[in-house]
Structure formats: structure tokens, C-alpha cells
Amino acid sequence: MPTSSASLLREAVWRASPWPTPSSKQVSIMSCWNGATLLRPMSAPRLPFTPTALILDQLGAWEKVNAASEELKVFYNRSGKGKALSAPHFGNRLVKARSGYSMVWGERQNLLRVLYQNLKDPSRILTNKNVIDIKHDADAVTAICDDGSSFRGNMMIGADGVFSKTRSKLWELAAPDHQDLVNHDRNCLIADYNCLFGIAQDISSILTPGDVDTSYNSGRCAVTIAAEGGKVYWFAQERLSHTHTLGNFPRYTDEDAEAFVARNGDIVLRPGPSGLRLADIWKKTVSSRLVAIEEGKFKLWHWGRIACMGDSIHKSTPNLGAGGNAAIETAATLANGITRLADACAASGRHPTQAEIESMLTEYQRSREVRAAAVVGSSGALARAHNLHGPTSRLFVYAALPRLAEFFPELICNITIGAPKLDFLPLPMASLTGTQPFNPAHGDGMRESKIRRMLFALPLFALFVAARVVLNVGPAMDWVVAFRMGGKIDLATGAVPILGSFYRHRGLDGFISTINSFFFPSMYGYDAASRRQIISFLTDGFIFIMIWIFESGRRANRMTPMQWPLVFAFLGQVLGIGALSPLYCFLHYTLSPIENFSALDQRLTSNRRTAAALPALALTYLIPFYLALAALPGAQPGQQQHFLFLWQLYPVWLALTLWGLGTLWRDTAAEDVLRAAPRDVPVMKWYVGVASVLSAGVWVWAWAWGGHGMRGVFVPRGLLLGGRAADLAGFTGDFLRWDEVFALGAHLVWLGYLFGDLARAGMLREGWWRVMGWGAVGVVAAGPGATLGMGWLLREHILATRRHKDALTVESVARLHGEAAGKRS
Template structure:
């Protein structure tokens, strides 16, 4: 190559947008030679566009020394407001931006795109490397280099050419031409993959004064076929968007282009679009904002996940290879990540060149570019998919999303923040620059092995947990009650229960005054008569121990139902499982509960400390609820002096799941305050003391009853089944075996479940004691203190680990210190 010296690697960057300027900054700080070509006459033009900077991009900007300038020129987000087409709140205002800062160490900032570009440009120490009025006309690809030929006739050569020139990238089009003979199917697929289903007008308004929105407010308005979003900054400045669904889907080459007059027509067409509404009926509408708008633009919204990112010495980054809708605000952030990932590869290549003195071969360059695509493709595509899902939710496209917005979203206030969190945690960093302390201090540490595109497969977890379902089916077969139903009905209809002393107790048939229901409960009650009246001492002791252990189990179920990570999952309704357990036996339903819990609760769900947290209001009500509705009625029906009245208490106890649901609601609402808004940000371990007190106290009671039971009668005689229930020839014999199996399957499945959960901790590097050691201690505990106490101890130990230890790949001061061999 005559136009470039071959003593070090040189990069030609085409396009001085967010990705191009980030890459230029990164290469400059890596000591890599480059030139940046921009087709416009200025690097940071005002086009009415705004941009959100999330912690994923903020960390990279912080590494580059540009974050301070960017954050000072932007508005920090404070409150998310989800609203319907009338401007009314769909869900309570959500202060998740504060949570996001606590999780990551960075605020989520929104500002003018022009300011971001200006800060990135000003951060470059040698501005002569950035050339304007250099529109790309052609690319000349040679064996030893690549040359960008500009529209003004000038040319710039390098060993690598990077296209950061946007969604309609000329670099990408030229790359397709060059690559078509080698990869015809990929090129054909890429030429057809871009779609446009929506358009969007975005603008910046000044002097918007409305009591309906405050600085830091984000208002998102869900409508059928259209949506609106606004971000309010200080001084009445507002960044706003309005979007509508197009009549058909457009593809590359036919995407509509709009004029300012088209934008004005859009505003007139959507003059009834409401951004916010107050309790007094006051509204903030699109026309209200439009009259204060100083810059605006109407564009079609493109979406694309291109497959061919590089060919030869040419590579693309940013919107030219992954284009998302603006609804999640991730486009610029994803572009910054891709620029950082590419800079990492270029830096490694340059270091190899400098160390060996040998110029990088085309094969080495292609291998580096392939690794760049591999490292970014999964996350980039997942972010595009997440934003596409949100766009269709905002526009309530299809009945499924309409139902989601109307019935699910009101109970899922952190829907958008969680999408953001999943797109942030696995973010790329600049490997060769120090990590800022701010990025290591959050409650949801960055982790390159987690996040969008890297989430653990629910199908895989379901397959792993099949043994639990096997236990459920086995329990259903072993504990089949049908052989004993005739005995139970005959006893109920006889009207009396004969006592060993020679006396009898009348059988209560009516309690709730619902004849069919009362008859059914009275029949079920007969199974408990031997334990309740002491006609079978062994069964009575086993039942007392078994149902005392149930206090531990039920309290844990309530804690799990109140956990933030388990919101809107099958484990959120513990009393449903308790009710089924009353009908079929806890031994049948417990394996199903454990299976579902394991599937929906992978370790990645606890990447944020606040996701482990339970609602303290519910947690404080957990044990009082179980004691009042389950334990006390049961002990009363065992010990009440009036033998006939014991059956009335049994009628009450049989419906304890109903009473527990009501009591939990009342106790938690009346006696305790909801502190979740502050707990999740500032006190992520606030529930640990109550967990330890409640589950620990229940475990102590369980262990005491366990010892009291087996010391008198022997462990095997009381607790170990000696045959199938159906093999017994009396109702009392059937019941004794049934309850032994019920306890075996019920608590056995929970102990297996703990084994699965500790295996997850082991795989995440959080179980420092070792899985086999913990399993061995669990077996010892089972013999010493029984299944209920062992379950409680094991669950509390896992809780301690989740609250105090981080994933092995999480970037924390400790992990970075270990990596570099020093304290951080």
C-alpha cells in the first residue's frame, strides 16, 4: 500500500455518530492509529433527536473519561409513569431509576443527542483525526489494506475499515457487494431482514409548564395502534415522542421518508393524543407540547438483526448491524457497546503487532472480527428483540398485548426497568482500561455471563427437574385414597366413632350448612380420627410431628411468594398449593411446587440483591398467619377437652388455606407498613432478621417435637412406612401408612429441591463450602432434628448466601481485586 505506512495498525472509521465517536475515543486511548470520516459538515448537528444513556453505556463512557460531561448535559430520570389512552395511570408511579442507580452505580440520563456527540468529539485529544464533509463513495479492498474513497475524490487507507454510518450504511452495502460471491445466502437474507412497522415523530420542546409532569418524569402512554412518551427535564424542557403503526410492513429500499409537512400532518392527525391527565381533569396533550417544540423530525422506525457483520477487512458496528426501535431507548447504548467490543479486538491485534513486529495478516484480522461478532451478536439481537416486544406492547398490537397492558401491567410496575436491567447486566466493557469504582459498587453487579440473550433455558431446567415430577406421580399412585373412601363413608354414616375406652363420640355432619360440602368434609375428617382421639398412639405422634413440620414449610412458602424475584410466577400463590394438599395430600402437591419453583427461579434471578428481598409487610405477617390459622387450630383439635368439639375444630382446620389467605391479607395490611420502595434501594437485607426468627423458631419447635416423638417410640416405627396404604385392611391402618408416605414425599421432595438450589449456588461459585459437604450435613441434620428443621436450616443457609455472596463472574471490588492480585 503506497498511501499508508505499514509500521503499525491503522483503522478507517466511516461515520461520526455515537458508535464512530466512541470507537475513535477508544482507539485513541488504546494507542491505535485511526481516521474518522463524517459525511456531514459538522460532527454534532441539531436534528431534534434525544438519547437515553443507561448504565451499560455510562460505564464505557466513564472508562473513556466522557461520562461526567455527558451526565452534566443530560437529565437524570426519576419516575416512570405508565398511562392509558386517557392519560390515567395504569400502574402506580415507579421510582425505578433510583433503583437502577443503586444496582449499577450510574444514573439513567436523558439528553440531546447533539450534546453526547459534542462531548465525545471534545474528548478526543487529537481532533485532526476527525474529518467532515467526507461522504463515502466507494471502498477499495486489497490484499494488504482497504481504502475509503470519498465523494470529494479524497481517499484514506488503513488495514481495517469500520462502518459506523447508520442503518442505511453505505459501508454495509459495499460489503454486501464484495461478499456476495462468498456468502450469497447471508447477503440475500440481510437485504430482506430490515423491516419498518411504525413511524415516530420526536422533538425537543422548551418552556413546557404543567403541574402534571415534573423534572425526571417519564410518561409512557399505551394506545391501540399508537403510543407516546415524554421525558421532562429542568426548566420546562421536554424530550417527546409520538409513534403510530404503519398500514403495512416496509422493507429495505421502500422505507418511507418524511418531510416537515408530513410531521405537521402527523401532529394534526393525533391532536387527541394525551401524555398525562390529572385528578382534576387537566390534560397534557400533543398540541400542548407541539406549540412549545423548537426542533422535531418524523422518521420511519427500522428494525433489523443483520447476520453479516464483517467481510475481509471491512466490519460494521452500531445501527448498521443491529437496529432497535426507540421504545426501550437501547439503540445508542448498544452502539456504544459494539464500539467497545470492536475496540477490544483491535487493541489485542495492535498489541500483537507491536510485540512481534509482524503486520497482522488478513486471516488474523478476520479471526478478530469473527470473535467480535460472536461476543456481541447474542446480546445485540436480544436487545433488539426486547425493544421490539416493548414497541408492540406500547402500541397494544394484538389481543395478547392488549390483555397484558390492561390486566398484567398494573401489577408489574417494574416491567420496563426489568427489561432495562436485563439489557444492562451483561454489558461489554473496555478490557484495557480500568473499571471505575462506581461500576463495581452496585447491588446488581455487571456480569458478562448474564442478561439478555444469556438467560438460562426454562426448558433445560424443566428437564433437570423431571425427578421432582416423578416424585409427584409416584406419590399420587402410592397415596391413592380410593380404596379407603368406602370405609370413610361407612364410618361417617354410622354416626359414631367408637373409642378404645368403650365410649363413643358422635360424628359431626353439619358445620357450614352446605350439605354436599359438609358431607365431603365430614368424610375427610374420619381419616384424622385415630390421631385426634388417640386410638393409634404411633399415628398420633407421627401426625403431631408431621403437621408441626408443616409450620416450617408453610412459612417458607409465604416468604417465597413475597419475594420480588417470584412476582407473577406460579409460586406467588402458596395457599393454592396448600388447598390442593388438603385434598390430595401434601406429598402429592409438594413435588409439583418444588418443580415449578426450580424452573422459574434460576440463580440469575438473584443477580440484584433487591430481587432476593421479600415484601417485609408480608414477611412479618407470615408466621402469625400460619400459627393462627394452621398450628393453633390443629393443636386445639388434638387436645381440646370436649371430644365432640374437636370435630368442629377439625372442620375449621380443614379449610386453613382459605383462612390463611384472608389472615395474611388482613394482618399484612392492618398491622405492618409497606416499606418496599425504600428497602429495595437502601435496605436489601431488611427481611433477613424476620426470616431467621420465624423460620428458625419454627425449626426449633419442629426439632423438639421430632425428638419427643421418636425418643419414646423409635424412629422407624413412627416415621418409616412399612407398606402401601392400600395393603391395610382398616381405615386406621390405611391412614397411618398414608400419613407416613405423605410426610416422606412432602418433605423428601423439599429436601431434593434444596439439593437442586444448592447445586445452582455451586455452579455460580457462591457455595464455598462445597455441594457434597452441604448434602452430607443435610443428611446428618435429617437424622438429628428431623425433616422440618432440616428444611428450615437449609433454606435459611441458602438465604444467607443469596444475601451476602455474589456470582463468580460478577464484577465487584473483591472479584476485580482477586483478578489483579490486589485489594481494590
Template sequence: MGETSKMQDADGLRVIVVGGGVAGLTLANALEQANVDYVLLERRGEVAIQLGASIGIFPNSARILDQLGVWKTVEEESEPISIVHSRDSTGRLIAEPDESSAMSRKRTGYDTAWGERQKLLRALYENLKDRSKVLVNKGLADIEHEADGVTAVCEDGSSFRGDILIGTDGVFSKTRTKMWEFAEPYHPELVKRDRNCLISEYNCLFGIAYLKGNTGLKPGDLDTSYNPGRCALTIAAEGNKIYFFAQERLSTTYRLGSIPRYTQEETEAFIARNGDIVIRPGPNRLTVADLCKHAITYRLVAIEEAKFKLWHWGRIACAGDSIHKATPNLGIGGNAAIESAAALANGIKRLSDSCGREGRRPTQQEVELMLAEYQKTREVRAAGVVDASWALARAHNIESLKDRFIVYQVMPRFAEFLTERLAGSMIGATKLDYLPLPMRSLTGTRPFNPSQGEGLQESRLKRMLLALPLLGLAFAAFFVMDARPSIQWAEELRDSGVVQLETGSVPILRSFYGIKGFDDLFSLLNTYFFPSVYGYDSASRRQVISFLTDGTVLLTIWMFESVRRANKLTPLQWPNLFALLGQFIGIGCAAPLYCFLHYTLSPIESFASLDQRLTNVRWSRAALPAVLLAYLVPLYITMVWPDLAARQLLLFIWQLYPVWLSLTLYAVSRLWPDTEKTDRVHGVHRDRPTMRWYVGSASVLASAVWLWAAWLPAGQGHGLFQGIREVFLPGGLPRSRTSLVEFTGEFLRWDEVFGFGSHLVWLGYLYWDLTAAGMLKEGWLRMMGLGVLSLLALGPGATLGLGWLWREEILATRRHRDALTVESVGRLHGKFRKD
């Protein structure tokens, strides 16, 4: 009991840490550097024991280790992941190799490193200045909980008293079991739920091997073999060292108390069943059996999964695997444990400082409040890690049709799918609030941000509800622009066979493509453009030329958005489908739908990383040339071609411009190499000059044509506003008109109002987002006022283009108000480490 008495005589708050694993030693380091007294009790005879296990250190925990002064050692003894290969059961690549590790390093300042768990434990232990506080052979036997303190009783009879007890003693935690006993009378249903939540549906053979000769594996290669019901994963290090995992689905689901422990014979049987899993195909064929033959250590274990709800009771709390246990498939469970240790240390430090200033020990109520805040801080992110690992385990083992779709359809089209999934779990990571932040963590292209990331994502449903006015514009456009009353007039004109002009008649072309139904439809659509094409409605001709010139701005923006990295795997990748829809029902109906989807799918958090704002330069450089060649130039030629009959032929071709635009975009893009992989790391601003020139030039052209269209009546004694009213403003509902010419004029004016009106409302939404994120310093109302002035002075196309460009400038140069950058940390805290 001498050790107990010694602690009772000590001054200040005391913490008992049970378990010397990753979470326990991280907490010990954090408490030591917080000047908080503690003792760590480890049941084994040594701290850094070799169990054949490896561990991945991701940027979220690397930053914490860097704050503690451990990262340099860990980094030197680990292998940074460089290329990820995803393979099927034969070893064939499912997707092109994912080389996004360099991008991850550029985003955060840290590599994802892989190494031996033993070496991480040793680095944490040796980083302690006073290692006498770490005691081995101290297995926990009992906990005594009192109002003024808590006592850990060890199996050897020694006991240790403190103010708080933290259990970091693993998935079969004795601390958690004892905590349940204390809590059960007060929270019986919660304890019952937790006793049954831990399950095991997979087992896993993990080990370390040294291969001989030329293996074809390079240091940093990560290979995953996807197979129905089983999988394997390897990480290659220097010297032909291989960390490996092999996993299979169990025949039944096990729960706490019945989870199997495997014998050597069962391990050998596992290898016999799964040794044929292919890691790499020939000529350097590598299988799980090959790895086991050259292994220096391997072990078969059941894999547990759990999200516990009772994290603390009284003066007791749990951290790490004892409270949130993930499968190893994502490799992020140890990182979650490090974050939980940091969150606990932050709370303990604040409580210690508060009590220290008053010269007293913390009450149980104060401890409980601090532990409740710890759970609140970590629970959502920890649950996200468990869920993500759960999902990846099922994908690795191809458990369902959804998993098969992701593996064989999504991943081949988006190789960095898993990297992006991981990014969300990095950005909102916990840090040690009382230690300076390393400079490298503040200079990445995706700054850490405590208000973003796993569990803090903006609700897509909420954004959808906020964007309902845009959807309302689409419904209003369908109502206002109802073309049914005019169809009979259009059919009569088409079937009459001629267009009557002042200079004579022009025969109506009924067939062009040689497909009767197709030709009938497009010849009918053509009749609506006759007043503009042949100029017998002067105002409509000017309006259409200006309106469709403005479309150059709109389409160029849509092209940029379609190749933006943040918009991958969304409908925004196919803008020409919206353009084609607009050709049939009017852009006034299609544009609000596009804007509604864009706002719903593009929250500010999508641009947390500068590379997510980036567009694929190969395609974006082709945007305006393709729009000019396939859309605008054919339109102008159609309007002015001297052969009046030929104008209809050209109109037939132009009507399908979305198809020609897709083909032209592809052809023109071949003039440049695809540099996206390099740009996302080293050239995140490479597309900005192209954006400025293209959208800026299209805006200048749109404004000039708009002013021409509005001012042309000035020669007849009218002013600008009279011209705007005559050419651009609708005078009533199209259905109220009595002829096809009048109907078409009103329809096209409404088409422009809804088409560009929805985009200007969309810009307002986007600027609202920027304001909420603290990125719009000029003020939302001021920007809206400037938008109105621009609309009157320059027209809708130029206003859309300039407004979009300014938003692009903000996304590229300003960070979210909560982003941890050199500027924000220096301004708010003045604490970062200049290393």
C-alpha cells in the first residue's frame, strides 16, 4: 500500500491510466506535458511487447504525435504509403493505381505511415521524461469508487488512488466491465445494450514477412485483394519487409463472451483455406501462402466491432478500443484511440488548471461534467470511424450487391474513392489544445478544421430544403412556359410547307436525319425559331441572339463544373444532359433543376481542400473552344447565312448542339495532356487563368451583344430601359397570345428570365454559403447590390460570369473561418511551433 500512500500525499489532480497500449501511452505523454500527475498500470511484464502487429498512422494522429514530440521518431521507423493497388481474386487491377498519397501529404503536411506497433509503443514510452510512472505487471483486479476519489486494485495486491481513472485496456476491458457494474443500477437498459453490442463477424491473420529476391513490390506499395467472403492486404516496406493481413467471413456472428480464440492448428487450417488469395499476379506471383512461408510472426484473431454508448460513469471513463472498436480494414482504429486520448487530456488539463488555481481537488460532479464533454467531443467522430471500417470490411469481402457495385463500378471510375472517404475523418481531428501546433500542420491545402469532417457534414436534406425555391422556379417555368397551346399553330405552319416572308416564301425542310419521328419532332421545334431566324419579329431576333450568346457563359461554367474534382460521381458531371433537356422543354425549365442539384450537392465543406476546387485542366482548356465551335458559331451562321432555305438545314444541326458539344469537347481536349494527378498536388491553381480568360471573354461578348440588343431601338427614339422592356421583359403569359409569332416571343423571354434568373438566385445561395463560412468579407448584401447593378448595366450573362468568377477567386484564396492556418492560429492563439 506504500504506492497508494505516496499518491495520497501528492499535490494536484491525479489520474490513473489502466493499460499501456497506444491510447494509454499517448495519454501518459499528454498528461506529463500538461503537468498533470498520473500513474499508468500495464498488466504485461513489458510495455512495447512484440505481437506481430502493425499499425497505420494517419495525419489526424500524426499531428498529435508531432505535438508530443514523438512523430519524428515514428516517421523515421515507418513506411509512407505511396501507391494503392486494388485487385480482384486473380490479382488483376480493378482500378488504376491510386497515387493520391502525395496529395494527402500536401493537404495535411503528413504522410500516412505504416510500421510496427511495437515501435510506436516504444517511441511513446521513451518520449516520457519520468518513466517511473509506468508500472508493469499491474493487472487490474478491482475498482473502488467513492465520492471523493477512485482506487485501482491490482492483481498483486497493490492499489492506487486518484481523482479520475481512465481505462485504455483494450477490447476486453476490465475497466469497462467494472464501470458497467457501477452504472447498471442507474442505467440498466444502457448497460444491457452495451453488453450486447460487441460482435465479431470476421477473423484476421496478421503478420510480418521478409521476402527474398525480386518481388515486384516497392516500398510504400499497398495492395488489397477483393474476394467474395475473404480478402487480403499488404504494405511493402524497405528491405522486402511486408506487413500483411488476410481476412475471412465467419459462419456465424459472435458476441462478447463467446468470441473465439484460435489455436495454432486452427491458424494453419485458415492458411490452408485462404493461402491461394492472390496479392500480385505473375511474373512475380505472390499469395497469402507465400507470405506465411516467409513470415517472422503471424497470428490469427477474431475481429471485434463495437460502438459503446456508456463511455463514463462517476470518476471512471474508457478510451480507445475499450469504447470504440473498429475492424482493421481501414487501418484507422489506433488513430481514433490517439484522438480519444488527446480529447481526454484536454478536458483533464482544463479541470486541473481550474482546481489548481483554487487549491482544491475536483468534485465528482466536475469530473462527470468533464467526462461528459469528452464523450460529446469524440463520440460522433469515433462512431464514424467504426462505421467506415465496417463498410470497408464488407466491401473488401464483397458482401452485397452494393459492395459489388462500389468495387467494380465506382472504384474503376474514381480510383481515389477511399482516399476521399478518409479525408473526411482527417480534417476535424482532435488536437492537444494546450500544446503549440507544428508549422507543417498549418500549411496544407486542406487545413484541419474542428467544425468540419466526420459527423459534422452539412445535411444534404437540409440543403435540399433550403434550395426548394430553385425547384419552385422549375415548376413555375413548367407552368408559365406551357407550350401545348402553341403546338397546333406550329404543326399548321410546318404542314403548310412554306414560311411567308415579305420578300417571298421559303420552303420548310421536313426531313434531315432520315428518321421520320426524329425529323418530325425537330422540324416542329424549328418553327418556333423562324421569327428569329428569318427576322420577321425584330425584337425576338435581338432577344434570341443576346439570350443564346449569354448561353455561352452558362455553358462554359457548366463545362468547368463538370470537370471539377468536388463534383465527381454526381449528376453535375453530365451538363450536356441538362442542355439537351433544355432543347426540348426550354432552358428555363432545365436550368433551375441544374441549380437545385448543384446547390444540394456542393456545400462549402466540399472545397475544404484546394485540390477539390480544381478542375481537370485538359478538359477545362477545351471548354470555351468547344462551346464556340459546337454552339455559338453555328448559331450565328444560322442567323446570318444568305441562303434562307439553308438556314433551316443549319437549324436542324444546331438543335442537337449538346451532342456535338460533347464530341467537340472530347476532340479538343486531346490537344493537351492529362495533368490532373500532378496538378492536384503541385498545381491547385493551374486552371484559374483559363477560367478567367474563358468566362471573362464570354462575359464581355455577352455584355456587348446584350447592350446591342437593348440599345438598338435607341435609333427610334428609345432609351436603354425602353429597349430592355421591349426586347427582354415578358408582357404576359405565352398562352394568352393569339399567334405563333407572339407566343414564341413571350416564350423565349420567359425562357431567359427563368434560365438566367435561376442562375442568379443560385449565385445568391453560393454567396450565402461563403458568408456563413466567414469567407465573404465584402458582405452578402453588398454583393447582391453589385449583382443588381451589373444586371442592369451589363446583362444577365455577364453578371453570371463575373459573379461565378469572383466566387471562384474566393474559393481559391480564402479559407473557412475555423480552418487552422498560420494566419488564423497566430491571430487567435499565437501558438504554433516554427519548425
């Protein structure tokens, strides 16, 4: 009788272990598996092995599993009519670069064969045993089989599938004490879809080996995976008329499968005259099976000396190919617990007590339950996306998926990174050298709560609210209108008219002219201290807007508001950049947990956008602003106002210039993601470094020369509320000082939050308080802009060169286990 991958892996653990079999370690274990797992060829699903490649490699089985599998190469996402929903993506390159292992797709029976051949003692696997009852007492547990044989041991592990007999017995025994959990588990297994699995032959002229085609449809979907020799593995799903629960799952016949294809044969997998529909694949299909697709997250994994694993406690849909991997992970986690218990018992030469077994099994469930549930949830969410089930799924497929070509490889990476390891076996070098190291603190089920981050960042939101209240130009509008209606600016060289038209659009020109009039007193010498302050402040703006541009091109910030920094900049021109900066920082911190940078390529920015950032900002932001402050030689008095009109719309010109200049650089994103994740760091260091030197120089000039001092230039004289200023010049001066306080203050607080993330991740070796001390000194000595720039660069350096404290790397293994252990691994 064939075995399940979970139970066979448990046995395979002993084969690779450096110590004798469990019985000689005073712990005897029986495992029960489902003998119906391989009744027919299509009952043996194929699954991507990457999430458990580390475990298989530890067992010495990965090379054989890899050789018996197919590599997944190119992913295509299409609608039911064949229209491309996203660009094709070479997903395996990304997965291998990150994990160290290829993304392969193999038959479960091949995995079982390799694991069986890898066993130290295959005789321990007993076939043709059908467990009909389980007896549990204080000293042991006994499995009774239908052939009259029985087996007694310290504990029993059931890996017997969705309709688990072990789980039923567990419910029976646990009901008196845990009736609420038993009731939950009896009703948690559902089926919203059926699925027709098939293997087709002779389709090589249409599909290339390694192609993965997914067709998204309303209430139905189809997926094909092309293998060598013209073979195609495929499945198609259909949403059921209602949700089924345990006990009333539908059963299907061959006639039902024919009817399924008749209803769904028009699904397009490949468009065009020589394309491929489901009906075409069906004609070449040599093996198939139609089944209901169960999914469920159970809460009761063990009772007394009995435990379950695999599909019997966490059953997922096939859409993500995660079910078999989850079973292997659960088996490995259980093996770790058994090993620790066996070692403890071996020291005193005794068998474990029931209390010790229950404690071990409780820890087993605790360490696996969240991650297993997350995998079930992710697979279920993918099934609903494939079937366009509900408005959220449709919104994702039509709005987000076109911008996420590497959607499926990212899902695989999210599963892979948090995969457990066998604690008692060495770590293979391949598992320690990827750009996204294995890390039990990251991945599905371990994501940091965005709500918690949002609550933690409420001080930044409070700054936003305060800025919106304080930066209110309402009390000064009468002065602004009167100033503008006066029609002139009194410069040192004499009065010049206020420019009222530039873009030849009455509404736009009138709006910008009003904004210009508000800033004229500070810009043109009515208040000398305020003039110095605005020059320093907007020079600092050169830095944080450059940082916004870098963040907008960062892979970790895809599909977030950080992708649209120029929207924040444009609104800042209207409401005050100090009012928008806290909101930007609040959103960025909330949406950018440290787990987003678990892969080095997630830190990477767009090389084109990054390379164009400094020249584009200089041309559209810094130079027009400086020219608006002083007339060019030979120019007519007041003509600098033209540059101020240009500067007020700098977000528009910046967007166009970024795009135009960006085309001058070759797009290296595809290779950078795989082999050169730090490629952008030198450019950013130069750009931010130059901007920081400029900012520091202007900061010192602003307060050290001119007799005003730091307080006179940068400290607001009072709140804008209540109209304490005597005139427009006084109001504008205080407005700009508060604008700087909120804009630069928010960014420095934000930087403190980001360094807090690094500290909690064990990546900030300098110490959070020490870095904050450096920052405080930097603000006084070099100004807030230069401090922000240097602080952001330090964070960038850390993200590019250091890994999370729980990441499995050559360095971390050497640090935890000594240099010799690191080399041995």
C-alpha cells in the first residue's frame, strides 16, 4: 500500500539522522497514512517543491527530486478570452536567486519513491494495513488493523488525509473536554469548487516545456503546465452552486467529467488561430479525474498521545500547489519535537510520560498552526482570484495583476522563506546563499500587522493633523489679495510690477500669482531672516523629494501610495509641503515593514528613475527656485517671477523630465533583480551626498552670517492661529518656519521609526540611541536636511548589506554555532 509524503518523510528523518532509530531512543512512534492516496494516476497531484527544498536537501534527497521534476520557467496570465492580463514572467530565475533552489513541479509519486529509497530501514514501512480502531490509555496508544494485527507505541501520528480515521478518533476522545473545538472542526472543512485534473499528450507544438498558463474566468478557471515530450499537466475548476461541508461533498463519475468539459471547453489557454482551448486539451487527455476541492483549517491537532498532520489538519486548494509542501513542513516540525523529546528521555533511559508528549505536541501545533493556516488561506484566496469569485478578486485581477507579472513567483517566495528546517541536520550551502534567506520570522502567517504599525505611527498622523490646522493661510488672505491688487513688489532696485500672466490661462495664472504673492515678502527681502530661512528650507526639500523619487521606484513599494510621490509634491505646493510630509511618512511607515526587505531585490530601485533623479530635480526644482530669487545679469527687474511661475508647477515638469531623462539609461532591472541588487546604491550615495553637502552649506550660511542667529532664522515667533503677525511679511515668515518644522520634523521622526525597525530586526548594530544621538548632533551642526540625507543613506546601506537576525545565512550560522559549524554547513 503506498504511503503519503508526510508519513514517509517522518520515516525519512530517521534515515538521515546521526543517531539510531526512535525505538532505541526510548520513544516508539506509529504513523498511519491514507492508503487511497494513489488509487489512480490523477489522484497523485503534482506540486512545486521549492518551499520544502531545504528540508529535502537536508535529507539528501533534493538532487534526485529535482532531477525527476520539471522546471517552471515562464508564467502567463490571461482572461477566459485569451487576453493577456500581465506581461510574461520568467519566475524561476527570481525564485532560484532568492532561495537558492529552482522552482520545480513534480509528481508526488516520484517524491515518495525518492524518500523511500532514502530510508535507512525500509522494513519499518508496513503496507496493506488498514487501521480500524485506536485504543488509548495512560501508558501507550494501540493501533488495531483489520487483519487482526495491532501495534502499541508511545504516540500515534495520523497522516491519513482529508477523511482521517485518526482525526475521527481524536475527536471522539477529546469531545468531553473540548466539545467547542470538536464542533468547530466538524464544520470547518468546505468545498466551494470542483476540479478536473488531467494529463494530456502531444501538445508540444503549442506549449514549450516550463510554460505555466493560467486562465482567469468568472466562476471557472484553468491552468496548464507543459513538460518535456509534449506532455501537459492541467486542471480546470468550476464554482459550485453552493458551499458543501464534510459529509455531503459531491462525488463525480466519468460522465460528470464529460459534462464539465462540455460546459467549460471554450476557456482559452493560448489565443490565436493555432491557440489552445480546454476542449482541445481534453481531446489529447489520457488520464483525468473530477473531484470536489476541500479546504479547511482545523483547530484540534492532537489529544493525549495522538496527533494528526498533513491534509487531516490543514487542507488547501490545489491552486497554489502548497498542500504537499505544508504536509512535509508539518512532518519536519513534528520530527524536531520528537527529536528533542527523545534526547531528553535517552539521557535517563526512560520512556516519555503522557504529560511530556502532550507538551511536545502542544508546541508542535503552536509552531505550525499560524503558518499552515496562512498557506490554506493564500491558496484559497488564489482559487477565488482564478475564478473571479467576489468583487475583491475581480479588482485584484483587473487592477493589480497587470502590474504584478511576477505574482505567482512572489507567492511561492512568500511560502518558501518561512519554511522550517530539521534542527538536528546540517544546513546545505545552497540554502544559505540566496538573496532571500530562509527566515522563520517572515513569510505567510508571520506578517507584521499593518493595523499595529498604523497605531504605532499615530504621532506622525498627529503631526499631519496639527500641520493642517497650523498651516492655514486663511487669516492672511486679505493681506495677500491687497498685496496682489497693489500690483507691485518693492525690491532693493526699485518697485516692479507683479506678474499676473505666464501660462496664458486666466484661472491657472490667477491661482499661481496669488500663491506667488504670498511668498514675495520672504523671497524678496521684506524680511531678511525669512529670506535666508526659505532658501535653506527649500534646499532641504531638494533632499527629501529626491528620497521620495527613490522610494517610488523601489520594488518593495509597488502598489502603494509611495509610487506617486509627485502627487504628494503637487498637493504640497497647494497646502504646504509641511502639511503633506507627515502624511507621506505615516503611510510609508505603515506600509513598509522590515519583512518587505527580506529579499535583497525588494530594496532595489528603478535604475532609470534613480539615475535621472538628481538632474531632473536640479532642472525643474532647484535651479528655477534659485533663479526666482535673483535676477540674471542683463535681465529686466522682476523677470525672476517667470522662474517662480515655472517652479510652482515643478511636480508636473519633474514627472516629464524624469521620464525623458530616464530613457537615456538602459533598463537593467531584469538582471539587477537576479545578480546585482546593490547596483543603485553608489548612485544614490553620490546624489544624496551632493545634495546633503549643498544643504549643510546653505544651512550654516543661513544662520551663521547675517546677524540673525539660528533662532532668528529658523524658530517660529508664534502660532499662526489668532493672527499674531502684524503684516503679511510677518505671517509669511512664520508660516514658512512652521512649514519647515512639520516637513523636516516629520521626516526625522519617520527616520527614527525606520531605524527602530532595523533595531528590532537585529540589523542596526550601531544601536538605536547612538544613531539618534548622531542625528541630534547632525541637525544642529549640518541642518535637518543633511541629517535626513545621511540618515537615509545609512539605512540604505544597512538594507543592502545586512540580514535579519533570524535569517539563515553563512554569517548567522557561523555566529550562532561557531565558525566551524558555518564551514561544515
